[in-house]
Amino acid sequence: MTHAASPPVPDGAHITICEVGPRDGFQIESTFIPTDKKIAIINALFAAGLRAMQVTSFVSPRAVPQLADAEAVLAGIDRPKGALITALIPNLKGAERAAACGVDAVHTVVSASETHNRKNVNRPIDASLKDFEAVCDLMLQKGIMVEGGIATAFGCPFEGVVPPEQVARIAKRYQDLGATAVGLGDTTGMATPATVRAAVQAIRAEAPGLGIGLHFHNTRGVGLACVMAGLAEGVTHYDASVGGLGGCPFAAGATGNICTEDLVYLLNESGYDTGVDLDAMITAAKLAQDIIGRELPGQVIKSGPRLRRYDPGLTATAAG
Template structure:
């Protein structure tokens, strides 16, 4: 992940990592057929997405929706230049991910002790200790590791998460060998102020470590937080097709920021994403049809800003 201490200049390339096939699907109660998951993933690739978190190698008992991780990875069409990642909670997950042929894995530890125990039944330092074996295994397998920090901007159980705690975990990831760290806004508690504080704390504690941002739109400020990230020089953002998502182990969790909405904002702000917005909207509509309900994204409803309508099909005011 590219990362500077200055605002991202207009025209710069922004990496949009699609996490819907993992973060979006995991909270759905009804099992999404494997073939449908593959169809959605391939549609997202066709729209120009080149960084995607496709699945998670978690226990099928914990997250039944993702029990088909290996089958999904085996069935997708991988475009040239695509970076295929998966979330892993532990060493067993790392072994499965390496065998399945992912390019990188995303580990996760919560900045909050309570959420970490709810999420993986470990203390924070226990999780970081466990990751020593994970990093060693994946280094031998030639699989990159992206360090993830959940509840980085606040915890639904503990409240405020000090940025110094986030920076401490980021520094430990750097010591283990991670080149980047992703900050997860697990239940949408991020604000522009908390984003700025966390990013600056990491830069002070772990210079050179890349930073990515993963926002939820629980309280409607997800894209405002993206703008703060851009002002802080961050060029990597996670998003979920249609705004799907939410952590099944966190009270009050709702969907991620929407990929189409994020791409629209970035493109209209003068940034390059390499993504075709019309094709992305089509992928979102496909996803909406598979899920079987309206999704929370806005651009899927309104379309691009310069979409034109036939005036002959619009009622004219009387009088």
């Protein structure tokens, strides 16, 4: 099935970058990052100009010990004016905890792949969606937005191809539950420009008016190419992770998210407005790198902006 393409995002348009490093990036780290260090990284990211951030997840501490301090992190961060603070929630209990912390939006997750959903939350897809009825009812009562996440939206490491019609069916169900947007997760980096186009077009045909965000991993090196495909389809919301941190602990072959500073560089150099200062973003990435204690996979953190100048006197001259 084919669908008509949407108009591309025009030059100069504002692109929303949602920083997911404090959740998706931190969750896979085996050594616990002290709460005050998490808060320092988050505040540095806000200082760089980011205004949408998935700060933590209200999952069971047994499942993801790294995020056991969710309430303390949310209580300790500096919330800039106009910031959209979101948190990932797996169920109603998580939603109740998030609401008590004053988040602006919650992000739920169900997989488009039956096998991955059972691995990720030990539930069938339809049961997960049924569970989210109570979550959405509670959030709507409290005036908190719901963003419906769809993992393995572009392919599954267990099942292979995920039909775009399956992704669109889940998106429509989220819309019926009251979600304002869906986020398509490239859980193990299987997205290609072609699969991005197919999924976005299928959702727009099935659930008109539903917002779409794209969440890519850079497993096979085409994460930013997929962003360009999303822009060509008119998508203006992208998740990214500081330094390229991240990866799903319940998906074989998962690696880090697309890197926030690399995405900022691409978008700024392509004529879009992100509201993010690249130099300040690199500073925040270096802070995260120092705290985590290893070199992160992002590229711009190593090379800096394109027009950064160097002193010729400090550079070796070829002999001969």
